Amino acid sequence: MTAAIALRGVGKVFAPSARGQSPFVALDNVDLAVEAREIVAVVGPSGCGKTTILKLVAGFDVPTSGKVMVNGRPIEPPGPDRALVFQSPALFDWLTVADNVIFGPRHRGEPKTDYLARAGELIGAVGLAGWERHYPYQLSGGMRQRVQLARALINRPAVLLMDEPFGALDAQTRSRMQELLLRIWAAYHPTVLIVTHDVEEALLLAHRVYVMTRAPGHIKSCVSVPFGHPRGVDLVGTAEFAALKYSIVKSLWEENA
Amino acid sequence: MRALTRYTLLSWATVAAILTAWWALTALGFGARFALPSPGDLAREVSVLAAQGYAQQPLSTHVLASLKRTLIGLGVGLAVGIPLGLWMGTSRTVFAILAPVFSFLRPIPPIAFIPLMILYFGIGEFSKVFLIFMAALSYVLLHAVAGVRSVPQDLLSAGRNLGLTRGKLFRHVVFPAALPHILTGVKTATAISWAIVVAAELIAAQAGLGFMVMDATTFFRVPDVYIGILIIGLIGVTLEFVTRAIERSLLHWQGR
Numbered sequence: 131m132t133a134a135i136a137l138r139g140v141g142k143v144f145a146p147s148a149r150g151q152s153p154f155v156a157l158d159n160v161d162l163a164v165e166a167r168e169i170v171a172v173v174g175p176s177g178c179g180k181t182t183i184l185k186l187v188a189g190f191d192v193p194t195s196g197k198v199m200v201n202g203r204p205i206e207p208p209g210p211d212r213a214l215v216f217q218s219p220a221l222f223d224w225l226t227v228a229d230n231v232i233f234g235p236r237h238r239g240e241p242k243t244d245y246l247a248r249a250g251e252l253i254g255a256v257g258l259a260g261w262e263r264h265y266p267y268q269l270s271g272g273m274r275q276r277v278q279l280a281r282a283l284i285n286r287p288a289v290l291l292m293d294e295p296f297g298a299l300d301a302q303t304r305s306r307m308q309e310l311l312l313r314i315w316a317a318y319h320p321t322v323l324i325v326t327h328d329v330e331e332a333l334l335l336a337h338r339v340y341v342m343t344r345a346p347g348h349i350k351s352c353v354s355v356p357f358g359h360p361r362g363v364d365l366v367g368t369a370e371f372a373a374l375k376y377s378i379v380k381s382l383w384e385e386n387a
Numbered sequence: 388m389r390a391l392t393r394y395t396l397l398s399w400a401t402v403a404a405i406l407t408a409w410w411a412l413t414a415l416g417f418g419a420r421f422a423l424p425s426p427g428d429l430a431r432e433v434s435v436l437a438a439q440g441y442a443q444q445p446l447s448t449h450v451l452a453s454l455k456r457t458l459i460g461l462g463v464g465l466a467v468g469i470p471l472g473l474w475m476g477t478s479r480t481v482f483a484i485l486a487p488v489f490s491f492l493r494p495i496p497p498i499a500f501i502p503l504m505i506l507y508f509g510i511g512e513f514s515k516v517f518l519i520f521m522a523a524l525s526y527v528l529l530h531a532v533a534g535v536r537s538v539p540q541d542l543l544s545a546g547r548n549l550g551l552t553r554g555k556l557f558r559h560v561v562f563p564a565a566l567p568h569i570l571t572g573v574k575t576a577t578a579i580s581w582a583i584v585v586a587a588e589l590i591a592a593q594a595g596l597g598f599m600v601m602d603a604t605t606f607f608r609v610p611d612v613y614i615g616i617l618i619i620g621l622i623g624v625t626l627e628f629v630t631r632a633i634e635r636s637l638l639h640w641q642g643r
Contacts, residue, residue, distance in 0.1 A: 188548060190544060190547075207547075208544075208547040208548050208550075209548070209550050210548065210549050210550040212548070213548065213549075214544065214545065214548045216541050216544070216545065218539075218541055220539070220541040220542055220544070220545045222542070222545075222559075222560065222563070222564075223564075223640050223641070224563045224564075224566070224640045225640075233549055233559075234549035234550055234551075237549070237550075237551050237555050237559055238549075238550045238551075265640045265642065266640075267640065267641065267642035268642065281549070285549065285550075
């Protein structure tokens with residue numbers, strides 16, 4: 131079976147932005163795979179190239195070396211099969227919740243009855259039923275992220291790419307969003323590649339966690355998370371969870387030294 | 388709500404204070420009567436003007452002459468300036484070609500071109516309308532360029548990620564995201580257009596509020612000078628009110 135996402139020996143070098151600077155090696159020989167219906171998290175120190183990985187998979191950038199494959203095919207320009215969820219909600223402020231959610235399929239000219247039905251279901255699934263006609267300025271930060279999640283999922287993406295999706299939320303909203311993502315996964319089994327600096331979040335959500343080194347970023351280790359699904363936020367209180375978290379945090383600590 | 392009415396009340400109090408001070412000054416005989424007519428003189432003159440018009444033309448002709456010049460020049464200026472600005476904001480090539488022209492023209496006060504306009508086009512309607520057109524164009528263009536440039540990168544990425552073609556990305560992401568800037572440009576251009584029409588009419592016109600003020604000064608009809616200025620001010624305030632209302636309704640999603 132081919133992995134939903136596969137990076138093989140991927141390197142990314144950015145040209146110097148000013149004279150006298152040397153080129154910046156963001157990624158060095160990265161191997162990474164995400165199976166279909168799997169949640170994979172990437173954690174690493176800041177500036178290790180986590181987000182660069184997402185940009186490569188999303189098609190916003192091309193690797194300097196190596197291969198990035200989606201469903202066994204080389205990546206194409208950006209498209210809705212690799213739906214991005216940004217850290218900032220990046221909603222279209224002039225559109226209602228419902229119009230934000232249907233934005234992609236509507237402007238790609240898909241049949242209206244089809245996407246309207248899916249939108250109704252997804253808006254319910256992310257807990258925004260009754261808010262369809264509201265505008266983003268009327269929503270809280272957590273609610274905006276829910277809209278963004280529904281806007282991504284309506285495209286039935288091969289993979290959901292999440293870039294620190296809950297990083298800007300307060301602690302309580304964050305854990306509620308993490309639970310929501312787990313529920314969404316239990317209902318739809320999307321393939322998810324999530325980048326985060328929060329080890330606890332990675333362990334709570336993911337089946338596997340890749341730990342990266344500092345720049346030039348490469349994969350330091352890959353941890354299989356032994357906890358079964360369905361999971362809940364109470365998992366973080368167990369001794370096993372704490373031990374696993376400690377080992378990863380320690381591994382990252384060495385990178386920041 | 389209570390605070391709002393309190394502030395509104397304060398604003399009306401200022402108006403009342405000015406009117407009272409004006410009346411008191413003229414009643415007490417301060418200032419030469421020919422330079423500062425009393426409120427009563429003005430009120431009487433308003434009814435005379437309303438009945439007889441000014442310079443053998445009804446008052447409405449003067450008002451409409453100024454408004455027509457403004458709205459035509461402004462309308463064409465916006466119709467050309469907004470698309471051109473959006474294009475300049477989107478294409479670096481177009482920006483590179485046109486930026487020198489507008490960067491040079493913008494800091495020059497538009498009224499500095501009045502003599503040239505008269506030289507080129509005479510003192511007819513066209514020279515005034517063209518001057519307003521140029522001013523409106525250059526102001527709205529500047530804001531449209533800034534609007535396109537201010538569209539957050541994440542929004543563009545989101546649009547591309549959702550599979551929009553270049554054309555649709557422009558129509559459904561760039562344009563609405565740039566709209567707040569564009570409307571600021573429209574507001575500025577409207578205010579400036581009204582200022583320019585009056586200035587242009589002061590120098591060369593057979594009708595219009597600027598003409599009326601200038602002509603009344605020449606013939607020493609001082610109350611008419613004041614009335615002309617008051618009407619210019621009232622229309623200016625109305626134009627601002629209208630453009631603000633348009634802005635508020637188009638940008639209701641900003642939640643202000």
